[in-house]
Amino acid sequence: MRADARRNYDRIVEVAREVFREQGYDASLDEVAKRAGVGPGTLYRHFPKRENLLDAIMQSWVAKVSETADKALAHEGSDRELLLNWFQEYVGLISQHRGGPAKITSAMGDPASPIMTKCQVLAQANERVIDRLREDGCLRADVDTLQVCRLVGGVATVADQGELDPEAVRPMLEVVADGLLK
Amino acid sequence: MRADARRNYDRIVEVAREVFREQGYDASLDEVAKRAGVGPGTLYRHFPKRENLLDAIMQSWVAKVSETADKALAHEGSDRELLLNWFQEYVGLISQHRGGPAKITSAMGDPASPIMTKCQVLAQANERVIDRLREDGCLRADVDTLQVCRLVGGVATVADQGELDPEAVRPMLEVVADGLLK
DNA sequence: TTGCTAACCGGAGACCGTCTCCGTATCGTG
DNA sequence: CACGATACGGAGACGGTCTCCGGTTAGCAA
Numbered sequence: 320m321r322a323d324a325r326r327n328y329d330r331i332v333e334v335a336r337e338v339f340r341e342q343g344y345d346a347s348l349d350e351v352a353k354r355a356g357v358g359p360g361t362l363y364r365h366f367p368k369r370e371n372l373l374d375a376i377m378q379s380w381v382a383k384v385s386e387t388a389d390k391a392l393a394h395e396g397s398d399r400e401l402l403l404n405w406f407q408e409y410v411g412l413i414s415q416h417r418g419g420p421a422k423i424t425s426a427m428g429d430p431a432s433p434i435m436t437k438c439q440v441l442a443q444a445n446e447r448v449i450d451r452l453r454e455d456g457c458l459r460a461d462v463d464t465l466q467v468c469r470l471v472g473g474v475a476t477v478a479d480q481g482e483l484d485p486e487a488v489r490p491m492l493e494v495v496a497d498g499l500l501k
Numbered sequence: 502m503r504a505d506a507r508r509n510y511d512r513i514v515e516v517a518r519e520v521f522r523e524q525g526y527d528a529s530l531d532e533v534a535k536r537a538g539v540g541p542g543t544l545y546r547h548f549p550k551r552e553n554l555l556d557a558i559m560q561s562w563v564a565k566v567s568e569t570a571d572k573a574l575a576h577e578g579s580d581r582e583l584l585l586n587w588f589q590e591y592v593g594l595i596s597q598h599r600g601g602p603a604k605i606t607s608a609m610g611d612p613a614s615p616i617m618t619k620c621q622v623l624a625q626a627n628e629r630v631i632d633r634l635r636e637d638g639c640l641r642a643d644v645d646t647l648q649v650c651r652l653v654g655g656v657a658t659v660a661d662q663g664e665l666d667p668e669a670v671r672p673m674l675e676v677v678a679d680g681l682l683k
Numbered sequence: 684t685t686g687c688t689a690a691c692c693g694g695a696g697a698c699c700g701t702c703t704c705c706g707t708a709t710c711g712t713g
Numbered sequence: 714c715a716c717g718a719t720a721c722g723g724a725g726a727c728g729g730t731c732t733c734c735g736g737t738t739a740g741c742a743a
Contacts (some may be wrong), residue, residue: 321689321691323690323691323739324690324691324739327691348730348731349728349730349731352693352727359694359730360692360694360731361691361693362733363690367731396710397624401529421603421659421662424659424662427663454717459679461671461672469656469663469665470656470657470659470676470677472659476603476658477606477651477652477655479660480603480606481609481611482605490643491648491655494679497641498676498677498678498679498681502719503709503710503711503720506710506721527698529699530700531701531702533699540723541702541722541723542721542723545701545703546720546727551701
């Protein structure tokens, strides 16, 4: 990759992160290109689909995911608190910008999506937490980890679309947690 | 309202119902106008915003909602089965076309949405079921009916966006139900 | 340094969906 | 039948997506 291409690439990713945070995942890509000081052509050559751009943005995100799961697993307290705490972190991780929860949750099971592998990292982080609780024997028998992702993703999605604040989200996560625990 | 206006109005609603069913809630409105044999101007005069059209489409829906709740309440069986059955019906009601679950669930708490009153009907139907179970004393103390709508709506939303089949939805509804029941 | 070529840029513009404006046509009443 | 109120519909402005290709530049080789 040529140096100027590299510069533009990085610039676009940086700007896109900012624009998505401000305006959500539906923001105009031409706007991103304009702010990055490049033509639309340049943007679309580097990122043919919107999701490719999202993929690049999420590069640093995967490290944060694992790290967050580690912290959650180190949590002192009851199983319920551990699970609930993780769920809240999970919601935070996928709610970086508007439209994120829906996008990430649906990409999780879509092999055609460029961000699927990144979503898998999240799914694996979740699995680590679930497995830990399963070992403790406090989970119901038939708990499927992908289902857990979908449930928590669903809560995050409605919260995102309804612009709910975290205080309204917590009780919903409690219901999900209680439904999973023995 | 003039007779020709009435005719066009009805025609548009009928066609829109069909198009939304085929292509989801994001379908092109010009396409709807074209199929209905009217100009875009006519469509947008009758329905200034997309949601006004949805509102008209849902006219007959409200009756079905109450009816469905009645049937669910008449259900023979355990409390859990009653709740689970209602949840499944609920998901079916809001999943008539792609994009429906998200739209309806977020409109429920949005006073600016033209379809809010219709969503309230659904919320009230849900409340009837929840109240009935509360009377039976099988629900946790702090169950909020709006939260229940959001939870089930969230499950329906991820199912809609991930194109999951009903068999994948059921276990998620079970988790929610179990989290609500004592 | 210079010259060359593959790699890259960027903007004009095609395409699509939303929505408006206003000249024209139609209804239905007197 | 005539006339005013009402409604129609299509041309077109607008904004977003994405492509194509003539022009430019980086970086290497001599």
